[in-house]
Amino acid sequence: MNAIAIAGLAKKLPADFLGRRAVLLTDVSIVVAEGSIHGLVGANGAGKSTTLRILVGAASPSAGTATLFGVPSSDPAARTGLGYAPDVSAHPQTLSAHEILTLHGALGPGTDTIDAVLAEVELTARQHDPVGRFSKGMQQRLSLAIALLGHPRLLVLDEPMSGLDPSGRELVRTILRARHAAGVTILFSSHVLSDIAELCDAVTVIDKGKTVFTGSLAAILGDVHGHRAVFGAHGAQDVPAWNGPGTAVVKGERVFVDVATDLELEGALGAGRRLGLKVISIESVRPRLEERLVGLMTGESR
Amino acid sequence: MNRAASTSRAVLSQWKSSTLEFLRSKLYVGLLAAGLLLVAAAASLAELSLGETVATLADIGMAFVALTVAALGGAVTISSVSRAIASREVIVILARPVGRDAFVIARFLASATLVIAANVILGSVLAGLVGFMGGPALRTFLAVLFSSFEGLIVAGIALTFAARSPSVLSASLTVVAFVLGRMDGAFKVLLDKGTFGVMEQPMRVIHHVLPQLSRFDLTAWVHGDAPTSSVLWSVGYGLVYTTTMVTLASWRFRGRDIL
Numbered sequence: 001m002n003a004i005a006i007a008g009l010a011k012k013l014p015a016d017f018l019g020r021r022a023v024l025l026t027d028v029s030i031v032v033a034e035g036s037i038h039g040l041v042g043a044n045g046a047g048k049s050t051t052l053r054i055l056v057g058a059a060s061p062s063a064g065t066a067t068l069f070g071v072p073s074s075d076p077a078a079r080t081g082l083g084y085a086p087d088v089s090a091h092p093q094t095l096s097a098h099e100i101l102t103l104h105g106a107l108g109p110g111t112d113t114i115d116a117v118l119a120e121v122e123l124t125a126r127q128h129d130p131v132g133r134f135s136k137g138m139q140q141r142l143s144l145a146i147a148l149l150g151h152p153r154l155l156v157l158d159e160p161m162s163g164l165d166p167s168g169r170e171l172v173r174t175i176l177r178a179r180h181a182a183g184v185t186i187l188f189s190s191h192v193l194s195d196i197a198e199l200c201d202a203v204t205v206i207d208k209g210k211t212v213f214t215g216s217l218a219a220i221l222g223d224v225h226g227h228r229a230v231f232g233a234h235g236a237q238d239v240p241a242w243n244g245p246g247t248a249v250v251k252g253e254r255v256f257v258d259v260a261t262d263l264e265l266e267g268a269l270g271a272g273r274r275l276g277l278k279v280i281s282i283e284s285v286r287p288r289l290e291e292r293l294v295g296l297m298t299g300e301s302r
Numbered sequence: 303m304n305r306a307a308s309t310s311r312a313v314l315s316q317w318k319s320s321t322l323e324f325l326r327s328k329l330y331v332g333l334l335a336a337g338l339l340l341v342a343a344a345a346s347l348a349e350l351s352l353g354e355t356v357a358t359l360a361d362i363g364m365a366f367v368a369l370t371v372a373a374l375g376g377a378v379t380i381s382s383v384s385r386a387i388a389s390r391e392v393i394v395i396l397a398r399p400v401g402r403d404a405f406v407i408a409r410f411l412a413s414a415t416l417v418i419a420a421n422v423i424l425g426s427v428l429a430g431l432v433g434f435m436g437g438p439a440l441r442t443f444l445a446v447l448f449s450s451f452e453g454l455i456v457a458g459i460a461l462t463f464a465a466r467s468p469s470v471l472s473a474s475l476t477v478v479a480f481v482l483g484r485m486d487g488a489f490k491v492l493l494d495k496g497t498f499g500v501m502e503q504p505m506r507v508i509h510h511v512l513p514q515l516s517r518f519d520l521t522a523w524v525h526g527d528a529p530t531s532s533v534l535w536s537v538g539y540g541l542v543y544t545t546t547m548v549t550l551a552s553w554r555f556r557g558r559d560i561l
Contacts, residue, residue: 057396058396082399092323095326106312
């Protein structure tokens, strides 16, 4: 079963006094398989947070559907077992972390895991302090603790690592890995593409309110972009005579030749043999994940 | 757990936390302190009156307390609801498996608790002063307590506006409703004695829609006269008006997108 299924989601705001209607989403579709960890990527204003807010029932779509475990997200029952952390950490400033978690525990997930989640996000020592005295990073970790409360089977996290220092980011990554290993489905948005590359099984890219890619990380890399032939070189003097396709680059005792097509690869191998170079390896060249994601976000390679 | 039980639990937990949140807030403490200063000011003004010290203290004191509590009911409610929406704090609550009505009802109950608590505190101080000067302390306290309905109605109106409108607009509309509601007696006299032609019926509708806040003024009763309106009718009116406002607020909030 899919944990999340979003199809053709659109969101237009009501018309303003001049009759203008802002369009936030035009066509967002995402499928998140149960047990997977899925990244949501897009530039600022692409529609990531709007999508997630519709998904957790904070707003209704103008068109399209969003379901959690097959139940429409507008139905409160769909949100049983859901843990959500927003992109902005706003908490009642005069309450303590423990009091806030007690409130959220009573709203569904129960209060028996409060101590455990406080320890998990390393806030046990400050649990009785007013949240107004917390740093931004601590408030962010409290948001994550709220999402982790109970035993959620689905986590929807909007930029969970923004505003955190390196150790805080590593803490969140560790928590996400542990929850994923425990079978929890996770959908999170992030601007940090290395986090997506490191943690996710699959990714969805949104641009201008529209899904431009959704699929596995392997799929996003797409087809092989080219080949690299590596030859053993006798010395740099061999290379100026290179008359095959591509450009030869000498690094130490190796000569690297990058080519785009199979035909060019054959030509490069022939040229190498004519120079008496020994073929050491032939590698497929793929773009880096970050390059590919940035390309999708900026409208290239569609 | 069935839906009614989970909703009740959600309302109770949010009521408790919202009450606690605002009891510790500078807004509530500041307004309460302002109310106490106004009561002290009423005592000072009463000293200036010639031979009518107790009556003046009760009159001015009750007016000041009613004003403070109405301001408190409106300000706390708008701050509570608008801030939670504007800061998107409410999204985390809406992401739980409970209906939106629970949020609205809980916020109203928290405001109601704070209004009554403020009235009890201010009423006790005022009644203590009136009693100290040999006046009807118990009547003064009960009259102040009765004026809590005014604060509850203002809180209900503020909730209705804040559920779907920005805080500044909500505050402005609530103040307008409060001022017109305070003038309902004069409005009725105007309607009864004036001739408005085709506008008469619309104006009567407006008169009925606006809160009739003068119903909750028991100043005459404190002085030994009969109340100007039936207390029981006023209680019924207060309960119905407040319930209507909370229902309207819930309905408005159901359709609000938090983006």
